[in-house]
Amino acid sequence: MPYKVLELLQTREIREKLTKAEEEILDFLEKNFSRIPDITVLEICKEAYTSQGSINRLCKKLGFAGFSDLKFSIKEDILEREKYKKESITNTLFFIENINMKEGKKLSQVLKDTPRILLYGLGASKITATYLQRQLLYLGFQVIFISEEKMLENFNDFTLLVISSSGETLRIKHVAKSFKERGNTLLSITKRGSYLDKLSDCSFTHNISIDKLNVITREQQLHMIIMVNELVNLLHFG
Structure with a gap:
């Protein structure tokens, strides 16, 4: 469900021209958004x-019958926002x-x-x-990102850390x-039990199934970012 009031307050995309007083009321509503359902006009x-007249005129410009209607919609927005946060x-x-x-x-x-x-x-793991x-550079490590497979042939006595959510793509395997x-020593951040995991000397793995996900969901990197941040924190504070 789209937000009825919250997006209006954040974008200020309102067709009718607002007075300075009405703009100030909007500022107040945005700043005190969570309180509005519990206070009176x-x-x-x-x-x-x-x-009260200024508030009622503003409500109509926003597309609501009056303050009670606005208040009810704000309450719905708050409930929707809390639901989204929990999810x-x-x-x-x-x-x-x-x-x-x-x-890790x-x-x-x-x-x-x-x-x-x-x-x-x-792919998406390249960004990660x-x-x-x-x-790692901030932490003082000597680290080079390799963008092309051919480049690997020119590095000796280096350790390779491969990041791959699936650990099963053909290029990653090769x-x-x-x-x-x-x-050479091979390290990885990848899926548990994958080809890359089994081949690595040391790996940091997740157990999130991505085989049945759609293309967009498969490309998401939240779990990989969590793993990278955990690794960085361990290197910094551990």
Whole structure:
């Protein structure tokens, strides 16, 4: 359900021209949004230094019958916002519960003893990999993001950290296998039990099924970002 009032207050996309007094009332409503269902129009008049008539005229310009109608819609917006927050928290907790945090600590310990690091990722995971590179550079690590497979052939005595949500794409498999066969150390942030996980010397894994998800959902990286942030925190504070 789209918000009836909250979006109006945030965007101010209102067809009718508003007076300065009405703009100030909007400012008050936005600042005190969560309180509005529990206070009277007279209390708003007193706190916002305005009149009941000004509030009623503004309500009509916003498309409501009056203040009671506006108040009811604000209450619906608040309930919808709280519902969305709860759903978001539930989704995030689901991701966290399906991440092996103990493996994150082990990977952080390996990285602390790794002088030179290469990072590799494809698609959406490429964005996550470049984000991790920035964080590692801030922490003083020598880290290079590899954008092309060919570049890996020119690096010796480096450790490769591959980021892949599925750990099963053909290019990821080829890169990981080729690098490992040259006697190098392979690390990963990936799905538990995947080809990449099994091939890695050390991996930080999640257990979130992505096989049956649609394309957009498969590309989402919230669980990978959570893992990267956990790793960075362990390196920084652990």
